[in-house]
Amino acid sequence: MASAFEYAPAPESRSVVDIAPSYGLFIDGEFTDAADGKVFKTVSPSSEEVLSEVAQAGAEDVDRAVRAARKAFAKWSALPGSERAKYLFRIARIIQERSRELAVLETLDNGKPIKETRDHDLPLVAGHFFYYAGWADKLGHAGFGPDPKPLGVAGQVIPWNFPLLMLAWKIAPALAAGNTVVLKPAETTPLSALFFADVCRQAGLPRGVVNILPGYGDAGAALVEHPDVDKVAFTGSTAVGKAIARQVAGTRKKLTLELGGKGANIVFDDAPIDQAVEGIITGIFFNQGQVCCAGSRLLVQESVQDEFLDALKRRLSTLRLGDPLDKNTDIGAINSAEQLARIKALAETGEAEGAERWSPACELPSTGYWFAPTLFTGVTQAHTVARDEIFGPVLSVLTFRTPAEAVAKANNSQYGLSAGIWSEKGSRILAVADKLRAGVVWANTFNKLDPTSPFGGYKESGFGREGGRHGLEAYLDV
Amino acid sequence: MSDDHNRLSVFKTYKLYVGGKFPRSESGRVYEVTDSRDKWLANAPLSSRKDARDAVVAARKAFGGWSGATAYLRGQILYRVAEMMEGRRGQFVREVADAEGLSKSKAVEVVEAAVDRWVWYAGWTDKVSQVLGGANPVSGPFFNLSTPEPTGVVAVVAPQESSLLGLVSVLAPVIATGNTAVVVASEKAPLPALSLAEVLATSDVPGGVVNILSGRTAEIATPLAAHQDVNALDLTGAGPELARDLEVAAADNLKRVVRPQGADGVDWSADPGTGRLTAFLETKTVWHPTGSLGVSGSAY
Numbered sequence: 001m002a003s004a005f006e007y008a009p010a011p012e013s014r015s016v017v018d019i020a021p022s023y024g025l026f027i028d029g030e031f032t033d034a035a036d037g038k039v040f041k042t043v044s045p046s047s048e049e050v051l052s053e054v055a056q057a058g059a060e061d062v063d064r065a066v067r068a069a070r071k072a073f074a075k076w077s078a079l080p081g082s083e084r085a086k087y088l089f090r091i092a093r094i095i096q097e098r099s100r101e102l103a104v105l106e107t108l109d110n111g112k113p114i115k116e117t118r119d120h121d122l123p124l125v126a127g128h129f130f131y132y133a134g135w136a137d138k139l140g141h142a143g144f145g146p147d148p149k150p151l152g153v154a155g156q157v158i159p160w161n162f163p164l165l166m167l168a169w170k171i172a173p174a175l176a177a178g179n180t181v182v183l184k185p186a187e188t189t190p191l192s193a194l195f196f197a198d199v200c201r202q203a204g205l206p207r208g209v210v211n212i213l214p215g216y217g218d219a220g221a222a223l224v225e226h227p228d229v230d231k232v233a234f235t236g237s238t239a240v241g242k243a244i245a246r247q248v249a250g251t252r253k254k255l256t257l258e259l260g261g262k263g264a265n266i267v268f269d270d271a272p273i274d275q276a277v278e279g280i281i282t283g284i285f286f287n288q289g290q291v292c293c294a295g296s297r298l299l300v301q302e303s304v305q306d307e308f309l310d311a312l313k314r315r316l317s318t319l320r321l322g323d324p325l326d327k328n329t330d331i332g333a334i335n336s337a338e339q340l341a342r343i344k345a346l347a348e349t350g351e352a353e354g355a356e357r358w359s360p361a362c363e364l365p366s367t368g369y370w371f372a373p374t375l376f377t378g379v380t381q382a383h384t385v386a387r388d389e390i391f392g393p394v395l396s397v398l399t400f401r402t403p404a405e406a407v408a409k410a411n412n413s414q415y416g417l418s419a420g421i422w423s424e425k426g427s428r429i430l431a432v433a434d435k436l437r438a439g440v441v442w443a444n445t446f447n448k449l450d451p452t453s454p455f456g457g458y459k460e461s462g463f464g465r466e467g468g469r470h471g472l473e474a475y476l477d478v
Numbered sequence: 479m480s481d482d483h484n485r486l487s488v489f490k491t492y493k494l495y496v497g498g499k500f501p502r503s504e505s506g507r508v509y510e511v512t513d514s515r516d517k518w519l520a521n522a523p524l525s526s527r528k529d530a531r532d533a534v535v536a537a538r539k540a541f542g543g544w545s546g547a548t549a550y551l552r553g554q555i556l557y558r559v560a561e562m563m564e565g566r567r568g569q570f571v572r573e574v575a576d577a578e579g580l581s582k583s584k585a586v587e588v589v590e591a592a593v594d595r596w597v598w599y600a601g602w603t604d605k606v607s608q609v610l611g612g613a614n615p616v617s618g619p620f621f622n623l624s625t626p627e628p629t630g631v632v633a634v635v636a637p638q639e640s641s642l643l644g645l646v647s648v649l650a651p652v653i654a655t656g657n658t659a660v661v662v663a664s665e666k667a668p669l670p671a672l673s674l675a676e677v678l679a680t681s682d683v684p685g686g687v688v689n690i691l692s693g694r695t696a697e698i699a700t701p702l703a704a705h706q707d708v709n710a711l712d713l714t715g716a717g718p719e720l721a722r723d724l725e726v727a728a729a730d731n732l733k734r735v736v737r738p739q740g741a742d743g744v745d746w747s748a749d750p751g752t753g754r755l756t757a758f759l760e761t762k763t764v765w766h767p768t769g770s771l772g773v774s775g776s777a778y
Binding site: 127132143179226241242243245246249250255259318414429433436438439440441442444445450451452453454455456458459460462464465468469478 | 609610612614615616619620622624629634683709718721724725726728729730732734735753760761762763764765766767
């Protein structure tokens with residue numbers, strides 16, 4: 001199907017962000033080279049253009065950063081909460097001031113559309129710091145006893161799908177509670193974390209309170225294993241999460257994990273079709289489906305299956321894939337060649353196992369990492385595309401007849417992060433929401449996030465919550 | 479086992495408690511349980527891996543009903559456990575004194591504290607959601623509510639030293655919040671735990687909500703820690719090395735793990751607080767659009 005609408009390009013200007021040719025590690029308030037001098041390149045996934053060369057942290061750098069964080073912890077944790085609060089409020093404000101710059105940067109380094117970084121990531125990042133800033137001097141009122149204490153040094157490892165937002169989810173509550181942090185951003189998206197280091201400098205944050213170590217999995221493992229780390233927080237794949245849980249077994253380290261998902265988006269026959277279609281689209285194509293809480297399984301009631309899929313395909317055909325900096329773009333680039341290969345392999349498995357693959361007519365740019373929005377129909381619960389997290393713009397469609405069957409199928413997963421319900425019947429929504437084993441249930445909406453709203457999984461989607469009052473617990477000695 | 483009046487006493491055959499029934503170990507094995515002066519008390523079942531797996535099946539089967547019961551009903555049932563235990567104080571005093579080598583007066587204190595612990599948790603069942611959950615003021619037109627929900631099937635390695643009060647202190651919070659439990663009783667002092675099963679069976683606690691196994695801690699806990707249908711693991715009664723091994727095994731399906739609190743450091747008579755109550759809860763957050771009735775100032 002030809003594109004229904006032609007749009008003139010509407011690119012957001014790159015001039016708002018100034019990317020240096022190279023960056024160091026941020027340790028104890030200074031940018032510094034890696035001890036072994038290693039560097040790696042970070043590229044723009046939409047063009048494969050090299051954006052910058054970044055120092056690559058190793059075990060020695062991890063040790064240096066943890067020592068800096070330990071040294072800073074005594075003073076930082078002893079500050080009155082009201083003073084810590086003001087630092088965090090400063091950070092929130094500076095992020096707001098620099099939000100366009102950071103949005104463009106994030107889009108360049110991650111490949112996601114500018115309308116998402118501008119309208120979702122950055123407002124949520126600033127909001128998260130603003131929210132936890134207010135907690136710093138109110139911890140005794142949070143329900144964890146009259147005077148809860150910080151844990152110490154937090155080692156935090158974050159993924160590439162929402163680089164700056166995941167940083168905010170990790171750093172804001174940690175600092176509010178009085179911890180100091182060593183954070184390792186993902187190797188494909190180090191830049192916004194390094195810009196955040198500059199935000200910390202502008203805010204006058206004391207040296208060593210926040211340390212940023214760009215690097216690969218080996219640096220993350222060294223951080224998790226470091227004996228002077230008191231708290232480990234990880235967001236990423238379930239496989240790595242399990243490895244980390246094994247690593248910290250038998251230690252005193254407190255652990256929270258936010259891992260994978262295979263969210264079921266359940267559409268009942270009384271759902272408002274057009275709204276539900278929009279919700280399904282948001283659920284799986286937001287951020288190219290590279291979202292742990294993505295609604296990657298559509299469960300549609302059999303009686304409306306044909307009508308619903310027609311509407312869904314029609315809508316899919318109008319999605320615009322292309323330049324992430326273009327303000328009209330709906331679908332940006334896949335974050336890396338490696339991730340693209342993984343998505344392609346899983347999609348091929350889907351076909352090989354007998355599910356029916358469909359994509360709208362969609363021209364992919366000749367450079368960069370791209371994957372057309374894809375539907376699988378005729379999917380059974382045994383299919384790989386119904387079970388494994390694909391972490392890409394691929395939706396698997398299953399059907400059901402009764403609410404009980406919908407619940408059983410939705411819960412038939414190792415994961416339990418998110419779920420969606422589309423229905424106009426209130427009692428049915430509440431009954432189904434009650435039975436779903438998932439940490440976040442969106443009813444007649446999807447993929448909504450908020451600093452005040454606890455987020456996290458059941459089962460193998462991890463444990464602990466981020467956001468809200470609940471999010472403080474991960475960083476307090478309770 | 480007193481034979482004061484020249485009457486030959488009737489011994490009790492101690493059995494496991496699984497799915498509301500009192501089976502022997504499927505392995506047919508028993509081990510000798512002695513008091514603190516090595517005097518024989520009873521032969522207790524020596525549970526096998528198979529017993530552990532059967533207990534998990536029973537606990538999973540009971541989870542839907544128990545987690546779905548009203549908090550009020552769970553509170554009533556836990557209170558009923560306290561009532562039933564109160565009525566059997568004499569028996570528990572004797573068993574705890576034998577098991578832990580306590581004086582009678584000390585054993586009375588311990589048993590009374592254990593009864594009171596059930597009362598404390600009975601009162602929590604219908605309050606924990608209000609204390610831990612609530613509405614979140616999200617920045618948008620959405621109703622947003624967070625509620626604690628039980629984690630699922632919890633394997634509990636009960637304290638080794640405190641055979642009754644310690645056991646009740648780790649078990650009651652698990653089931654108060656709607657989880658179901660597979661308990662590994664104190665290895666050398668399992669008899670109070672096995673007698674507690676008789677209390678639970680007569681307190682309207684549905685079969686399978688609590689399952690109690692006696693035997694070698696490591697032999698029973700190891701398959702539980704590795705079991706893919708167990709959601710959480712309380713390692714309170716595991717020594718450091720075993721605890722580490724069990725925690726590693728538990729990572730395989732990301733069980734929620736409560737670690738032991740350090741060597742013999744637990745004063746079970748202290749105020750229990752809410753730490754154990756919150757350990758095996760998940761937070762579910764439900765969103766729904768609130769819609770809008772019109773612009774402000776319109777007349778309704």
